[in-house]
Amino acid sequence: MVSSSHLVALLALACGAQAAPAWVLPFWNPFAMQAKSYSFSTYTGFFKYDTQEGTSLAAVAPNFGLRDNVTWDGLARTLLQLNIDGAAHDGSSYKLVFAGRHGQGYHNVAESKYGTALWDSYWSELTTDGNLTWGPDARLTPLGIQQAQAVHDGWVAMLKQRDSAPLPTKLYSSPLSRALSTMEISYDHILLNNPNATVETPAANGNAIDSILGGIVAKLGEARYVKPEIKELFREEYGEHTCDQRRTRSQIAKDYPNVRFEAGFSEEDQLWTTTREQDAHLDARIQQALTQVWNEAQQDQVISLTSHSGVMQSLFRVTHHYPIKPSTGALIPLIIKATPQK
Ligand SMILES: *[C@@H]1O[C@H](CO)[C@@H](O)[C@H](O)[C@H]1NC(C)=O
Ligand SMILES: *[C@@H]1O[C@H](CO)[C@@H](O)[C@H](O)[C@H]1NC(C)=O
Numbered sequence: 001m002v003s004s005s006h007l008v009a010l011l012a013l014a015c016g017a018q019a020a021p022a023w024v025l026p027f028w029n030p031f032a033m034q035a036k037s038y039s040f041s042t043y044t045g046f047f048k049y050d051t052q053e054g055t056s057l058a059a060v061a062p063n064f065g066l067r068d069n070v071t072w073d074g075l076a077r078t079l080l081q082l083n084i085d086g087a088a089h090d091g092s093s094y095k096l097v098f099a100g101r102h103g104q105g106y107h108n109v110a111e112s113k114y115g116t117a118l119w120d121s122y123w124s125e126l127t128t129d130g131n132l133t134w135g136p137d138a139r140l141t142p143l144g145i146q147q148a149q150a151v152h153d154g155w156v157a158m159l160k161q162r163d164s165a166p167l168p169t170k171l172y173s174s175p176l177s178r179a180l181s182t183m184e185i186s187y188d189h190i191l192l193n194n195p196n197a198t199v200e201t202p203a204a205n206g207n208a209i210d211s212i213l214g215g216i217v218a219k220l221g222e223a224r225y226v227k228p229e230i231k232e233l234f235r236e237e238y239g240e241h242t243c244d245q246r247r248t249r250s251q252i253a254k255d256y257p258n259v260r261f262e263a264g265f266s267e268e269d270q271l272w273t274t275t276r277e278q279d280a281h282l283d284a285r286i287q288q289a290l291t292q293v294w295n296e297a298q299q300d301q302v303i304s305l306t307s308h309s310g311v312m313q314s315l316f317r318v319t320h321h322y323p324i325k326p327s328t329g330a331l332i333p334l335i336i337k338a339t340p341q342k
């Protein structure tokens with residue numbers, strides 16, 4: 001009988017220090033399989049976002065904010081080693097999370113137009129001022145679409161680098177349109193096909209990205225396309241503001257035919273009321289959402305989460321990350337450690 005820690009040690013040998021590390025773990029963490037709850041923290045040292053330096057970076061930072069003294073390859077090796085060690089000891093597991101905020105939506109324009117005080121006390125409860133429409137479920141503006149395209153272009157440039165960030169093997173999104181559109185545009189022709197084809201691919205150059213990515217993916221030996229998943233718990237702080245009221249499941253499915261709904265996703269929005277959700281409630285729900293992700297995507301070491309300003313700030317609180325207020329279209333990588341609670 002081989003004990004679980006022996007098994008992990010054997011797998012560690014099999015994974016070999018010399019071979020390029022796989023982004024999808026080749027083993028199951030024997031401790032974490034039944035975890036009902038985790039404590040989350042941030043593993044620091046790789047990103048400028050770990051400190052105050054991260055607050056002044058561009059929405060899509062050079063080399064995605066990786067520190068100059070480290071490499072993506074080094075990160076890959078560290079992440080795998082941490083996961084091997086964690087599985088052999090207390091069941092801790094680590095994921096590199098690409099947290100993205102949606103591009104500018106019509107509600108963002110309206111808030112700037114009226115100022116936050118008037119927006120919060122009055123306009124946010126309406127759906128339109130006759131010129132701008134932000135509710136229910138605000139859409140991306142043309143600038144918001146451009147911001148999402150900048151994330152896309154950042155990934156294309158990244159994947160041409162010799163030392164390149166790994167692509168996520170799971171894509172999670174909030175059910176709100178502005179996040180779903182941002183995710184589809186960000187990973188269009190990279191990890192999915194956006195049916196709206198928002199990203200232009202010049203005909204003459206149409207296969208260039210494909211061949212670069214094809215080479216990278218062949219190297220990794222993994223399926224390239226990912227079916228994104230909608231998680232209700234990743235929606236923005238809800239209640240009162242009509243921009244945060246979601247469409248029905250059927251309407252979302254019609255606009256985003258390529259995404260999957262998590263099990264139990266309801267037809268109607270059952271969470272939004274005229275009372276604003278409080279931060280403590282939001283934090284508890286993000287803790288719960290992360291717990292679901294850790295239980296569902298145990299072998300995925302790199303995941304993407306497209307959401308909102310409120311959700312990302314909550315994510316940073318829950319994982320004890322340096323507090324950052326993300327701009328629209330921001331892409332912020334972080335390594336999250338989860339330790340199963342007894
Ligand atoms: C890189 O620099 C950061 C910040 O100074 C530090 O925390 C980290 O340990 C360094 N990493 C390596 C591998 O030297
Ligand atoms: C809507 O836009 C028009 C033309 O720019 C302007 O005259 C009008 O005052 C605007 N109405 C509101 C409610 O902002």
Ligand SMILES: *[C@@H]1O[C@H](CO)[C@@H](O)[C@H](O)[C@H]1NC(C)=O
Pocket residue numbers: 180181184196198255
């Ligand atoms: C995609 O197209 C549908 C149908 O025309 C539209 O309702 C939706 O807003 C579009 N989404 C994006 C990503 O622009």
